[in-house]
Amino acid sequence: MTTENPAARPAPGRLIVVGSGIAGLYSALLAAESGAEVVLLTKGALADSNTYYAQGGISAVLDEPAPGDTVAAHIADTLRAGAGHCNEEAVRILCTEARWDIAGLERFGVRFDLDDDGGPALGLEAAHSAPRILHTGGDATGAGVAAALIASVLDFQAQGRITMFGNAQVTSLAHDDGHVVGVEFLQGGLPQSLRGDAVLLATGGAGQLFAQTTNPSVATADGLALAWRAGAAVADLEFFQFHPTCMVSHRSAAAASGDAHPLLISEAVRGEGALLVDANGYRFMPGYHPDAELAPRDVVSRSIALHLASLGDPNGQVYLDATVIEQLRGGGFLDKRFPTLSRHTRQAGLDWTKDLVPVAPAAHYWMGGVVTDLHGRTTVPGLYAAGEVACTGVQGANRLASNSLLEGLVFGRRAVEAFLGTPGGLPLRANSAAGGLAFTHAAGTPPGGQDVPVASTALSGTPAPLGAMEDLSAGPGARDGFSRAALQRLMTAKAGVLRSGVLLAEAEAALEAWAEELLPMDVPGSLEVRVHEDANLLLAAQLLVRAARERPGSLGAHYRSDTATQAAAVVDFDKRYTMSPKASLVHD
Ligand code: FAD
């Protein structure tokens, strides 16, 4: 047996972490704990992130799971929700290692809600076969987790173990001889730069691509654009998840109060028994899927869209009936289990113990992203990615609820481990992890510049595209000038919940026309944050639409009404993972 001489190991070096959501904060803390020099940059304040808004919680099978639950069942549920498109090894890692990083969160001060017996209170969400969702503050998991991690980061900063740059928007990655060696960023309207041994992108998602989104304003696809311009491979971009239940009337109430962030009604509310009905009071979900309101998220969003289209009201809304929960669980239950949602619905003028809540789907989560291996390494040496910006293949064609915060933890940690073991990172072969459609390119090749065949299928009887909360069915075309709002309307109308070859071809043409003027493959010379964000959004939209056009069949969240049959035969994951107790990958 050989023993390693710790003195022979190289010093960990400097890690630049971009983003202060769960992936960035947790990775920064772990790297700093291990002695690395950590610099954390974030675009706004530390709490400006998707993470902060997370409601339902974090899925994990713990040492003492709910009766009957196993890690194997979590794996099977994740693979099934992902429509057979997941990287199974990534899923196995996610579900088996979850408990370590839940313990890691607790070490950094996160306190999960407890049940009456003093054990962790476990919620149920759609497409999970057992209650396994840990939460904090009832329905304020993101705020609770972010607050604890931010407090730890501030402690580390005070001890000189983490250097922080707030209001610092990274605008490009610096290279040396094919390696990423630092970042350029804007702070206070001035260009700045930083050098390091590696960069970890933890920049989150891109909900701002669409007119209605659950995401805050920072979600502008920056990380994807930075990585693509640096020559990194991206994959699975056609799969964008729409959350089924974003409250509709809140939008106008919020706009009136100056807070335009739409209100997501957590899936955990359906997990507790809430039902979906249409304007006629008809419960329509059982007609679309045997699991009804607890079907996978893509199925529920699509069913709402198809049902509204069948009623001749494609831009309409359906209603969430949470009153049945109080009837089942007793008065006061909603207030106790969902205090934040109870407050926000009240502020919007609704008493959800008595009133139906108007809801419609909204852009929520991007399954695709920057291709990484199982250690957060992208195809560009020195560049790591973790969290929503990355594509490990773990989320497949449709993410299982509450698996995203978990992904940020597990693969953020694994990226830090790789950085510590091999400073500078190692290249990997393009598309080795994601198992899906991946793009690679020579840096500098615009995505629109590649030869993509035009769909030949003529459509008949295609439902009108769904714009969930305002009339978007016409959508802008190439003749309209670029604005962020026009881009968002275009993407919602032509590349949203329901797509077709014709709509996608129209979207591509409009995007290309804008790209000829804005040149989103180049880093803008502007010192304005919004100009950079707009270029990133346009580039990401081009990549998404191109990926959607290249997948002619429907799969998971990518639903084409011209080829509506789901392409993949989904394996019987239950049989593979859970039929025999011995199939469980850890001893539960
Ligand atoms: P984020 O949390 O989005 O953080 C990204 C960070 O990068 C931000 O700090 C941002 O400011 C920064 N950044 C971006 N660009 C730049 C740049 N150019 N320069 C510098 N900094 C930059 N998932 C679950 O698992 N469970 C849930 O209950 C759940 N509920 C959700 C509810 C809502 C309303 C939303 C919007 C999402 C929810 N999700 C949930 C999804 C989940 O919150 C996100 O996928 C996850 O938090 C992403 O974490 P992240 O660290 O990758 O990115």
Ligand code: SIN
């Ligand atoms: C929710 O609470 O419904 C969001 C959960 C998630 O996005 O995973």
